Amino acid sequence: MATANKNLSHYDKNTIPNAKDFRFGIVVSEWNDTITEGLYEGAYQTLTDHDVAPSNIIRFDVPGSFELIYGSKKMQQQQVDAVIAIGSVIQGETKHFDFVCEAVSQGIKDLNIQVDIPVIFCVLTDNTLQQAIDRSGGKHGNKGTEAAIAAIKMAALRKNCNS
Ligand SMILES: Nc1c(NC[C@H](O)[C@H](O)[C@H](O)CO)[nH]c(=O)[nH]c1=O
């Protein structure tokens, strides 16, 4: 189902595990910061809406989405229950978009395999700035909200499996 048919901010509150005792790390790319700050606000607000204490939300800033890989690896070492990697990659004139998107998706996938701390892929990969605006608090909702819900669910899954 395309994002156009599913608002990123809509979810059933009754299906979300208790997040009060979890600790989350959020790694934020500075490229396209008007977009990534919108994603961060969506994620942060959703976590606090689910009783996560502000003191249990740790933030790292990195230059671009490619650096989300290293930043998320270091965040996994910060005694967190899940990591959210936030970025916005927008198609330019060259193939650089393809290489950045592929590297980041593969790198974050690898972190989920290598370390028992889930890393949520909250990276927009858009053709245009308008598509990014629409998905970071615009008409299609906020992918940061979606990512925060995924982080809560995965932290709960990890806790249940490891207990
Ligand atoms: N063009 C975008 C980039 N490019 C920068 C890379 O992510 C990286 O920081 C650089 O290649 C140095 O290693 N990054 C984004 O997040 N979004 C873009 O649209």
Ligand SMILES: CC(=O)[C@@H](O)COP(=O)(O)O
């Ligand atoms: C995703 C990118 O790296 C891209 O926005 C850079 O733009 P360009 O391909 O025009 O150099």
